[in-house]
Amino acid sequence: MADFADELRRGASDLRPASVDDVRAAVQAARQQGWKLHPVSTDCNWGYGAGLALPPGHRRLDLSHMRSIRNADAISLAQPVAVVEPGVTQGQLQTFLATAHPGLTFNVTGSARETSLIGNALDRGVGYLGPRRDDLFGLEVVTGTGEVIQTGFRRLGEDSPLAHSHPFGLGPMLDGLFFQANFGIVTSACFRLLPRPPQQLAVSLALYRAADLPRFIDVLAALKRERVMTSVTHVGNQARTRASLLHGISDYLERACGLGGAARDAAAQQALRVVAPHEWTSLGGISGTADQVAAALKEVRRRMQGLARVTSFDDAKLAKGFALLHRLRRVPWARANAAAIAAIRPLNGLAAGVPTDAAIQNLLWRFGRADLPAEQLLTSDCGVLFISPALPMDGAFVTDVVAGMTALAGEAGQVLYVTINIETENSLVAVVNLLFNRANAAEAAQAADCARRLHAYIRSRGLEVYRARADMMADIVDADSPYWQAVGALKRSLDPDQIIAPGRYNIC
Ligand SMILES: Cc1cc2nc3c(=O)[nH]c(=O)nc-3n(C[C@H](O)[C@H](O)[C@H](O)COP(=O)(O)OP(=O)(O)OC[C@H]3O[C@@H](n4cnc5c(N)ncnc54)[C@H](O)[C@@H]3O)c2cc1C
Structure with missing residues (x-):
């Protein structure tokens, strides 16, 4: 607290609170000094505004030092909810669960391990199993007046049996006010955990003809609606799929096969043809008991007949296939398949709740900075x-x-x-x-x-x-419309001095 008080006294451009009281103190200081505060959880919102320079008089409120899983001792298979602070990352939660509760998993995103749960969900990020917005409830929020409010049944107090279990509460659901908004600073929230299913299978679909994309999407939509495929199915164009896998493939060809230059690039193209032979390729998942998974896979195969090549795999199958093909890597066909599996394996872990830096490392590699850790993406070009x-x-x-x-x-x-x-x-x-x-x-x-x-x-x-x-916000907000006027009135009631900065959601 002494350090933080010093940061406030100095008017540091980056404020790093360690507690809810620190956040309240930052709000009070901002009101007195006329500062604007930009809250970030881990500030890895790459491609959506991370790294933007702040205007004069603005302060970044860096919440990444609030890293506690507050109810760590109370989490169990019967109480699968983690009360997390903004600095808790998906890597931290996965490591904690792997040690303390291996029977539990959660909805991970394809971004880096060091990205947050709260910042991502507040920005309505998307995880492998669905929108992260659905994973967050019971928010603890410091408003622009420095008051602390809890949403849902957390308002009954942390000791209430409903505080961390019932997601809706009674009366208006205030949670929604704090998503993609600047109405308050979220200092903790309930985050949904999931029982690990007995069986989990990744399903890769390679659409034979690009002209069939409309029907392919409609079939996938039906499979989702009927809950045959429960995860988010990702349908990537060839540019995306190839760009996502090229680093993993090239890395394998260099390290394991000693290839470089043109020979590596030609072998990489061969491997890419294995994974993404056509314009559209998709990756999704099926989970449940062994019988449920077998029945669902049969149904997917039936509906995809003539439309897409269906390949299913789990960790064990990938490990076994890789071991065999790796041994045969002198044969070009085996090498291409081994390289493809090497690149796919980390992505397959997403289905099992294991976040990976692979997507970000891929970008760093592409821009010549494979030496940097994922969280330093912004220091590359x-x-x-x-x-x-x-x-x-x-x-x-x-x-x-x-x-x-x-x-x-x-x-x-x-x-x-x-x-x-x-x-x-x-x-x-x-x-x-x-x-x-x-x-x-x-x-x-x-x-x-x-x-x-x-x-x-x-x-x-x-x-x-x-x-x-x-x-983009200047094009989105229409100040004269009743919708945005109502949003503005809510903003003024929760943050009358407008100290929580527009940030990316320019609501005032
Ligand atoms: C290659 C690549 C892959 C990616 N994959 C995915 C993906 O699969 N899914 C996905 O969703 N995103 C993805 N992203 C985008 C991004 O990296 C993630 O969404 C990341 O989780 C966001 O960063 P963060 O968690 O640090 O959030 P932050 O940057 O900390 O927060 C995001 C925004 O939320 C608000 N905010 C944050 N914390 C608070 C708080 N405590 N109180 C009030 N407001 C707050 C702020 O406006 C902030 O700007 C990807 C990006 C790249 C480059």
């Missing part, structure tokens, strides 16, 4: 911009919108990396990004211009992004 539309579950419409975006990007000389996430039973999101070299001003400006055009296109189709970057 890698530039990422996400422009990710929320979409209805309608294969023909989704295909048309994605084709429109791809054509627009192509005209601007950009490659579009697309994953269509079959996310809920009635809607999906297309996670779409551009990649560019941040150190090259002209390249960065071209990417930003292309991102603006893509956003305008999305809006021209009556749609909106599911998650906004700061620079």
